[in-house]
Amino acid sequence: MTQFIIRRTFYALISLFILSVTIFAIVRLTGDPVTMLAEPGARAEDLDRLRAEWGLDRSWPVQYLTFAKNVFTGDLGKSFNYQMPVSTLYFQRLPASLQLALAATFISFIIGIPAGLISAVKVNSAWDNAGKVVALFGLAVPGFWLGLVMILIFSVWLGWLPTSGQGGILHLIMPSVALGWYFAASLLRLTRSSMLEVMRSEYIKLARLKGLPGYVVIAVHAFKNALIPVLTLAGINLVVMINAGVIIEVIFAWPGIGRLLYEGIFQRDFPLVQGVVIQAGIMIVLINLTIDILYAYIDPRIRLAK
Amino acid sequence: MTALLEVRDLQAHYVSFGGERVVKAVEGVSFTLEEGETLGVVGESGCGKTTTCQAIVNLLPPPGRIVGGSIAFAGEELTRKSQREMRHIRGAQIAMILQDPMASLNPLFSIYRQVSEPAYYHRALRGRGLRERVRELLNAVRIPSPAMRMREYPHQMSGGMRQRIVGAIALAGGPRLIIADEPTTNLDVTIQAQYLDLLKELQDKTGVAIIFITHNLGIVARMCDKLAVMYAGKIVEAGTVRELFNAPRHPYTKALLGSMPKLGSKEKLLAIPGHPPDLATLPPGCAFHPRCPEALPTCATAEPPEIQVIGSWSARCWRAEPQEISATDATTDSAKDIHAAAAVGD
Structure with a gap:
């Protein structure tokens, strides 16, 4: 088990290295940030001074090494625009994003998993067809469009829910549905196909032949096996929702990380974009690592492998 | 009981x-x-x-x-x-x-x-x-x-x-x-x-x-103890293992026994020619007749009834007959049958 964790951690570090190089290069392709942030009509020597202050006058490899070294020591750099450490900004915004993501995960779970389960158990029935329609809509209807339609119906026409911003539970309903919608559909499809595959297996046949009650066969023998891929997807979904709910957060003026990133990109705020992306990368890698360990906990084949 | x-x-x-x-x-x-x-x-x-x-x-x-x-x-x-x-x-x-x-x-x-x-x-x-x-x-x-x-x-x-x-x-x-x-x-x-x-x-x-x-x-x-030989959804021959191994009555049973390798024997193994039929479109008459080395004209038109050979031993074949009392004859007969089947198979 220890060996397993060490190996996974090593892979995780490699992924982060590749990510950091990529994002470092990509933000620098967007143009010169100094012209965006300096006052209009600033003199050339002032711009140069600003570049020197932000370290943009040095060569890319030198800049990268400084960036990488700082990340290792836990310093994500200082935002050009906010004049504040990126990690402070990130953690200021994290609770809002986390709240939204957890709510959306909850929604995707209570829709996706039971619906997928029923679709699989009652395969080719009316239930299954209803599930297929839900999945199709979930994947085809973009969250931002759904968000706008919901704002129109529930806020503008009916006046039941607030249009935007963070506040009580009412503020959370529409953004979490809009964000969780797509993930509910993907969980539904995965749960269904995973269940169907497991239900066809010999060991489920044997479980029935043992004369076990139907719910034990489905809910214990089959579902536990079917849950393995579903759990991975759910974990990755959560991290994606925290860090990439960009459009939903912008639509609902939700003060989360997605909106922070959106602002950073428009301002060519290199440290902010790099920092948020690396932070997201670290979280995705950490969650994946946790899921791998959880997997090992559920599945003895992984747990006990050398 | x-x-x-x-x-x-x-x-x-x-x-x-x-x-x-x-x-x-x-x-x-x-x-x-x-x-x-x-x-x-x-x-x-x-x-x-x-x-x-x-x-x-x-x-x-x-x-x-x-x-x-x-x-x-x-x-x-x-x-x-x-x-x-x-x-x-x-x-x-x-x-x-x-x-x-x-x-x-x-x-x-x-x-x-x-x-x-x-x-x-x-x-x-x-x-x-x-x-x-x-x-x-x-x-x-x-x-x-x-x-x-x-x-x-x-x-x-x-x-x-x-x-x-x-x-x-x-x-x-x-x-x-x-x-x-x-x-x-x-x-x-x-x-x-x-x-x-x-x-x-x-x-x-x-x-x-x-x-x-x-x-x-x-x-x-x-x-x-007992053996049932199935072909195309039907039991074509059933009886005790001894009966069927010694003197199979159905050509399919004979063919199966002929395709079984025997230790130390130099005899060629016999494959059963053809394939089992599609169970949705069975041939008329006996389902085995297209592959049967001993098929009669009736086999292609009418399905053979279950013939009781002796005791619980039965076969679904037009060639099967109830057994006479002397069991020894039957054994030698069927041995010849197997060789006949072998000749056709070659």
């Missing part, structure tokens, strides 16, 4: 495309099995062997359905039972051993959990009594240090061990009938023999009846 299992005129079909395609997987199968007896069911792949057994436990995969006949188990009619009622029969009265030991155990549950389930649900054993039972069962199937092994998981076991554990699961509910669907097909040859010996020993100890589905006649010779 009623027989343990009495199957009468069983018909099980797979109906698809809204009734346009009907696969008559089992079409009028009858046999009886007494307590403690072993019946071998042989035939090529797709002849309805497995479907027959799935019908007995009422677990035909959709769109399969029992469309006719009766299955009486210990005097009770199984075809009229609901799934809920059948649940108390499966595992408790009738257990099954499946073909693939690598796939028939759930990878996520311990051996203890999987072996204990039938005893838990059918014999209401709990706690220490249950643990004791599992240990006994694992001991009976020769799992070394069962107390330790039962905490392990399927992936930690070899194929042979897993199949023995499947055997332990089959015994766990204390069944009166075990249906073994090609239980040794996926095992190494050396382990096959061990496994068969083990089953035989367990049968002697518990008095359980066994239906052995196989296409290995060697296994039938070693394990079974």
Whole structure:
């Protein structure tokens, strides 16, 4: 088990290295940030001074090494625009994003998993067809469009829910549905196909032949096996929702990380974009690592492998 | 005394495309099995062997359905039972051993959990009594240090061990009938023999009846009292193993015996020419006639009736005749028949 964790951690570090190089290069392709942030009509020597202050006058490899070294020591750099450490900004915004993501995960779970389960158990029935329609809509209807339609119906026409911003539970309903919608559909499809595959297996046949009650066969023998891929997807979904709910957060003026990133990109705020992306990368890698360990906990084949 | 299992005129079909395609997987199968007896069911792949057994436990995969006949188990009619009622029969009265030991155990549950389930649900054993039972069962199937092994998981076991554990699961509910669907097909040859010996020993100890589905006649010779040969959804010949091996009446039985290798024999193995028919579009008359070396003109037009040869021995063939009293003649005759079949096969 220890060996397993060490190996996974090593892979995780490699992924982060590749990510950091990529994002470092990509933000620098967007143009010169100094012209965006300096006052209009600033003199050339002032711009140069600003570049020197932000370290943009040095060569890319030198800049990268400084960036990488700082990340290792836990310093994500200082935002050009906010004049504040990126990690402070990130953690200021994290609770809002986390709240939204957890709510959306909850929604995707209570829709996706039971619906997928029923679709699989009652395969080719009316239930299954209803599930297929839900999945199709979930994947085809973009969250931002759904968000706008919901704002129109529930806020503008009916006046039941607030249009935007963070506040009580009412503020959370529409953004979490809009964000969780797509993930509910993907969980539904995965749960269904995973269940169907497991239900066809010999060991489920044997479980029935043992004369076990139907719910034990489905809910214990089959579902536990079917849950393995579903759990991975759910974990990755959560991290994606925290860090990439960009459009939903912008639509609902939700003060989360997605909106922070959106602002950073428009301002060519290199440290902010790099920092948020690396932070997201670290979280995705950490969650994946946790899921791998959880997997090992559920599945003895992984747990006990050398 | 009623027989343990009495199957009468069983018909099980797979109906698809809204009734346009009907696969008559089992079409009028009858046999009886007494307590403690072993019946071998042989035939090529797709002849309805497995479907027959799935019908007995009422677990035909959709769109399969029992469309006719009766299955009486210990005097009770199984075809009229609901799934809920059948649940108390499966595992408790009738257990099954499946073909693939690598796939028939759930990878996520311990051996203890999987072996204990039938005893838990059918014999209401709990706690220490249950643990004791599992240990006994694992001991009976020769799992070394069962107390330790039962905490392990399927992936930690070899194929042979897993199949023995499947055997332990089959015994766990204390069944009166075990249906073994090609239980040794996926095992190494050396382990096959061990496994068969083990089953035989367990049968002697518990008095359980066994239906052995196989296409290995060697296994039938070693394990079974009675033999039923299936072709295209029907039992074409049935009788005791001795009768059928000595003097098969149906050309298909002869052909199967002719395709069995014999140790030390230099005789050429005989393949049966052609393929088994599509069960949705059977040829008219006897289903075997296109491949039959002894076919008569009638065979292509009329289906042969079941001819009682002697006692419980019957054959569905126009050439089969009730046996005269002197059994020795029949034996030499059929030996000639086999050579005749061999000549045609060459």
